[in-house]
Every structure is written in C-alpha cells, then in structure tokens.
Amino acid sequence: MSNEVQELVKRLRPNLSIGQYGRIYRDTTEFMKISYGDVIALEDQHYLVLRDEAERSFGIEDPKYWVKRCIHLESGERKILKLVFYEKFTLKLGDLDIPCYRSPRKEGRILDLVRGDSRFMQGVSKKDEKGNLVRIIDVVSGKRLDHHVFEMEMPHREYFFKEFPGILEKFIDSCRAIEFLHENREIHGDIRRDHLWREYKSGNYVWIDFDYAYEFEENPFGLDIFGLGSLLIYLAGKQIYTMANLSQILGDKDLEFEKQDFSLLYKNRIVNLRKLFPYIPEQMNVIFMHFSQGAEVFYETVSEFLADLEPCLEIIKNKEAS
Amino acid sequence: MKHEFKKILIAVDASENAKRAVSYVGEIVSDGRGFRITLLYVLRRVERDLFPDESTWMEKIEKEKKSATKMLERLKGLLVEKGLDAKDVTHELIEISDFSIAQAIMDFQEKGGYGTVVIGRRGMSKAEEFLFGSISNKIVHYAKNCAVWVIE
Incomplete structure (x- = not known):
C-alpha cells in the first residue's frame, strides 16, 4: 500500500x-x-x-x-x-439549546449555488x-474578520470613523450574500464570528462552512439574522463588551446599565454601544437594540435588516467628514 | 368570498396547546347553533437535510402523517364529546414543503371563507421567537377578514 x-x-x-x-x-x-x-x-x-x-x-x-x-x-x-459525518449536536446560544444537524447534502447544494461568487468559500x-x-x-487564504478588526491598534473613535465605514460597506455586501441564500431557500445555519473571513490579497469577506441545518417553528432565517446582528455589533464595537471588561474603556467613568442594554441571547454582552460611544449614530444603535433584551420587534428577513443598515453607512461617512 | 364567523378553523398540531384550543372552542360553541368547525393540521415536511438518506426521511414523514391523522381524529372526538354534532366537525391534513405554516393556515382560511381562526400558543421566550419565529404571532399580524382567537 x-x-x-x-x-x-x-x-x-x-x-x-x-x-x-x-x-x-x-x-x-x-x-x-x-x-x-x-x-x-x-x-x-x-x-x-x-x-x-x-x-x-x-x-x-x-x-x-x-x-x-x-x-x-x-x-x-x-x-x-x-x-461525511452525520452528527446531531446541540448548539448553545445563551440559555437556548438548539438541536443542529451536520448536512453534507446541504453544503454540497450551497457550493453549487454560490459557484463563482467571491462572497462564499468555493x-x-x-x-x-x-x-x-x-x-x-478551496482554502481561503486569509484570517477571521473579527481577529483582523480586534488587532487594529487604535482608539475606538479613530477606528469607528476611519476603518469601520470600509468594513461596514463590505459587511453589507456579506449580508446581501446571506440574503441571496435566503432568496434561494437556503440558510447559512451557523453565522458566527469565526465563519466570516477576510482574504489577504483582495480584502474580500468570505463566508465559510454551510453544513449546519436545524429545525425551526416558523422563521427559518432567524438564526442567520441573529448571527448577522451579533457580528455587526462586534464590528461596530471592535470587540465584545461585558461588565467584566468595561473598565478598560470607561476608566473612572461610571455608567449605569439596565437589562435592555444587553444582548437578547448572550445576557452579559452589551449591545447598547451608544451608551459607551456616544458618537455612534442613533440610527445604527436602533439596529443594535433590535438584538437586545428590550426588543419587542425582531427582524424577520435580511432585507429588513439591510433596509435599516444601509443608510447608516452614509450617516457615518458624513459624520466623519463633519 | 364571504367569511362566516360561525365557520371556525382551528389550526392544530401535536401539542398540548392545540388540545387546549380545541377544548376551549368546544366549551364556547357547544350550546350554540350553526357552527361548523374544521380542524386543520398543516404538516411541514421535515427538511431532507436533517437525514442521512432518503428512506429514513420518508419513514419520518410517514410516521408524522400517521400521528397527525390520529391526532385529528382524537380532537374531533373531543369536540363531539363537548356536544357538537359530528357532521359539523371536519378535519383536514395538508402537507407543505414551504417554510411558513402560518401562511398555509391563512391561505386555507381565505379559500374556505372561515370567519374565525383559532390557534393555540405555547409560552415562548423573546429569544425563541426571534430565532424560530412564532406561528400564532404571524397569524395575528397578517390574518385578514377574520377574527383570530389565540388560546394560551
């Protein structure tokens, strides 16, 4: 042999x-x-x-x-x-346990669907x-987008006005890529920070790993949309903020937080970023708050999410210029 | 089409909430006259992706169909027990491959001219509603030309 x-x-x-x-x-x-x-x-x-x-x-x-x-x-x-590895496992999202399945068939189908689309692994x-x-x-030659962002050494304000608009522009395109999947009756199934990569050469953002499938009651896209929201909040904040790491940015400043300032699922994560960084436009913070414990209305489609998000790009760019 | 409020559509599944909804309707209408009730079970075909092969998938679908049919018979029995005439209670099992059960219920309601739609609701956290969606909420939001009773 x-x-x-x-x-x-x-x-x-x-x-x-x-x-x-x-x-x-x-x-x-x-x-x-x-x-x-x-x-x-x-x-x-x-x-x-x-x-x-x-x-x-x-x-x-x-x-x-x-x-x-x-x-x-x-x-x-x-x-x-x-x-091929058929596995049923539990995806833990905050307090929720979601039964998930690994589906080679689904991933194979999506690979066919997105052939030639640089927003997805090929x-x-x-x-x-x-x-x-x-x-x-094909191996994606790059690094996780969240790591790329986290490693930028600069104060948040500088990051938010200088780097974030470019990142947001590309992230919007990544959201459109997910919208495209949904329009074709497919879901990504596991949108989390380690599944969006930034290619070294092109700087393009690339979604990876589409083999998760799960059961839902009425909205098959909810999990994907929640993933996009959490990723957006991470990118806007440049990191995750919890009560444990707040002192690095607040110093001696004292801020009070309420339940509705935290993520709907990850109960210790602050999503009301405007409380930490008042220069974040209100319109953008409103989007973050749809992912908070105080939210009463949720996004049902990526299109709704994008309809709120896209105008924010111009607002931030104009704010930067002023 | 005219929607008659005495023509009641109860959307059911295998849950306890569905049973509660049926029981509630039985209590409310059993003394009245002219009510016609349809029990509707919308069975969304479980996604093929969740199964390693075709035969396990088909087995699962067949099993679900059988259990749904039994459930409909049982729930009809419950209404008859409450005093409704068996001829005024019908049941339907429809199978869909689309995502939305709520949409299938609303289409059925519209087509059949049902003036009242009844659905059970299980307690759902906000997070669950965001991630998985809620059939009853969708019906409350989008139903037209009918009254909606949500039984919790």
Missing part, C-alpha cells in the same frame, strides 16, 4: 517530500482511520492528506477528524476535504466509491 502512494506522489508531485506514505482510500466512511500520508481518491483525482483540521476555542484545539487538509496531487493546490462535491458526498473546498 505504501508503495502505491509513494509511486503516485513521485509521479504526480516529484518535488514533494513527505515523512510517511500511507494507503489510498476510495471509501471515506471510516474517516478516523485516514491520516497524514494517506491519499483520498475521488473519481480520477488524488488528495494527499496532511492533517486533520481543528477548531480553536478557549485556547484548546478541537480536532475535526472528518475535515482533512490535503494537497491535490494533480494540481499541487491546497484543498480541504470535508468527509468548492465542489464528489461522491466516493461508497456514495459519501465529499466536499472539496
């Missing part, structure tokens, strides 16, 4: 040197067994596995054994292969010899 891989690598990528040659997998059902040095063969294409992808949260690496970082031997390009899906739908994803 090792010889087979060695010969394949030698033939297709003669300059590639790896520490170990494994075996060729045409059936990816048992993805835990597939590791460094193995090759996944899909139709007539070959993908050399480098490692399992991992998610970092709270400084801990959580390996995703069904997601393989690979080299496509025919082209030499880096690819991510997402293998890829194709192919079946292995057992019919497992493997998604072959």
